Amino acid sequence: AVVSTQSTGQVVGGISEIRDTQCGFKLFTRAAARAIFTRLNIERWAFDVEIFVIANLLGIGATEVAVNWQEIDGSKLVPIFSWLEMAKDLAMIRTRYLIGAWSVTTKEE
Numbered sequence: 128a129v130v131s132t133q134s135t136g137q138v139v140g141g142i143s144e145i146r147d148t149q150c151g152f153k154l155f156t157r158a159a160a161r162a163i164f165t166r167l168n169i170e171r172w173a174f175d176v177e178i179f180v181i182a183n184l185l186g187i188g189a190t191e192v193a194v195n196w197q198e199i200d201g202s203k204l205v206p207i208f209s210w211l212e213m214a215k216d217l218a219m220i221r222t223r224y225l226i227g228a229w230s231v232t233t234k235e236e
Contacts, residue, residue, distance in 0.1 A: 145191055148176045152194055159187050166231050168223070172209060173216030180220060184231045 149172070155163065162185055169177045182189055223229040 145179055145189060147191070148179055153178065162187065168229055169216055169220060171216055172213050173220060176217060177220050180224060181231055184224070 153175075159182070163178055163181045166181050167174055167177055179189060220229075
């Protein structure tokens with residue numbers, strides 16, 4: 128894979144404690160969900176990564192918990208196209224937060 132789920136935190140920065148940002152299970156307090164989801168900019172595959180970036184910038188902790196998972200055939204993922212989109216979105220997240228184009232303080236809670 129061009130971008131593995133284990134390297135996304137390193138590519139974007141600030142979320143290296145999360146090994147699999149693309150895991151489908153995420154649990155939030157109501158306050159954390161409001162603070163994070165009202166600030167999302169990405170609506171594609173990489174939105175999971177931006178969730179962790181925003182949480183980190185707001186000082187909201189995250190813990191990874193293992194779950195038993197059974198893969199189901201029929202994924203809508205198109206490997207090469209999806210990897211390219213993910214790489215583009217990761218670069219966009221990193222760049223826009225670094226230069227201040229996106230900020231966690233720009234949106235109302």
